[in-house]
Amino acid sequence: MTLLGVLVRFVQLGAALGLIGIFTVLLLAGRSDRATALAWEARVLSLMRWIVVALLFSGVVALAYQAVVATGRAARCSSPRPGCA
Amino acid sequence: MLETQFGTVWMIRHGLLLLLAGLVLLREREISAADWIAWRAEGWALATAGAVAMAWAGHAAAAEPWGLAAALGDALHIAAAGAWLGALLPLVLLLFAASREAGADARPFAVLAVRRFSTMALAVMLAIVATGLWNAWVQVGSVPALIGTQYGWLLLAKVALLMPILGLAALGRRRLLPALSGEAAAVGRPAMAHLCRFVAWELGLAALILAVTSGLALTAPARHDAPYWPLSYRLAYDVMAEVPGVKTRLLVGSQIAVLGLVGAPPPFS
Numbered sequence: 584m585t586l587l588g589v590l591v592r593f594v595q596l597g598a599a600l601g602l603i604g605i606f607t608v609l610l611l612a613g614r615s616d617r618a619t620a621l622a623w624e625a626r627v628l629s630l631m632r633w634i635v636v637a638l639l640f641s642g643v644v645a646l647a648y649q650a651v652v653a654t655g656r657a658a659r660c661s662s663p664r665p666g667c668a
Numbered sequence: 669m670l671e672t673q674f675g676t677v678w679m680i681r682h683g684l685l686l687l688l689a690g691l692v693l694l695r696e697r698e699i700s701a702a703d704w705i706a707w708r709a710e711g712w713a714l715a716t717a718g719a720v721a722m723a724w725a726g727h728a729a730a731a732e733p734w735g736l737a738a739a740l741g742d743a744l745h746i747a748a749a750g751a752w753l754g755a756l757l758p759l760v761l762l763l764f765a766a767s768r769e770a771g772a773d774a775r776p777f778a779v780l781a782v783r784r785f786s787t788m789a790l791a792v793m794l795a796i797v798a799t800g801l802w803n804a805w806v807q808v809g810s811v812p813a814l815i816g817t818q819y820g821w822l823l824l825a826k827v828a829l830l831m832p833i834l835g836l837a838a839l840g841r842r843r844l845l846p847a848l849s850g851e852a853a854a855v856g857r858p859a860m861a862h863l864c865r866f867v868a869w870e871l872g873l874a875a876l877i878l879a880v881t882s883g884l885a886l887t888a889p890a891r892h893d894a895p896y897w898p899l900s901y902r903l904a905y906d907v908m909a910e911v912p913g914v915k916t917r918l919l920v921g922s923q924i925a926v927l928g929l930v931g932a933p934p935p936f937s
Binding site: 588593618642646 | 681708766780882
């Protein structure tokens, strides 16, 4: 269990659950034409765009991390023997 | 990518996420009510499908002999956690905006949203606890594995973090939710600001739960780890059963405990 692995997993989980929650609240809250409500919705939708980008980016990092762990390259990199490449 | 389950699930998940990214990034303002609902429902379905697919790339998918049931339990756990935990940040933002002087116009909207969320959250929390217990049984399976392995300790830490969240949620539901419809300046607005702080605390604790869960995902399940028994005595019923009169005492004691639990006053009443 490395810090990078936990961090990537944290971002993945947080972003994935965050998206479900945002859509759930948007559906529960319903429509409103009030200025504050519209500003809140715009803010949440803007946040959602960043979360989607973070989720896709962290997904690529998670795949790379898994490949390094599965092929044992991380262990080879930390050992004194050559063969890390 | 094509020869491992992780790779297959990763491709399915990210295919769904690309669809979701298209839906979110290329959004145009909805005119009709049907479009308004359709956009949010499609987004919810894609986000949920993308998240629950993670269950088939984690410990649950490898659980033997309950592979499918374990993955389905984990998938439901993720979906329920998303509906509750993921909703906390937008709710904090809404409560914060509506509890300010300038946000008075959105207060009825915020009250309605919080009431609906509170009703849903009760069912969702029951689903989280039930599926969490099932996941714990699948991945841990015994008391020694729970208190004698790294996985078990992380799981206990997760449960310990959930307790204050349940307390805050119960307090908010009983005390603050009814006050939201009170007189705006003296009762309603202060209650909303108070509730906003409560939900922010829940969000902070939920982030810690998420960090612990991230650690759990990268730790060998307790069922597959050799437990280290940390106590100087063992909890073995087989040994106790041979002591004269122990069964009667156990029966009486357990009934007293059940009566105590049933008769205890509800918290925060």
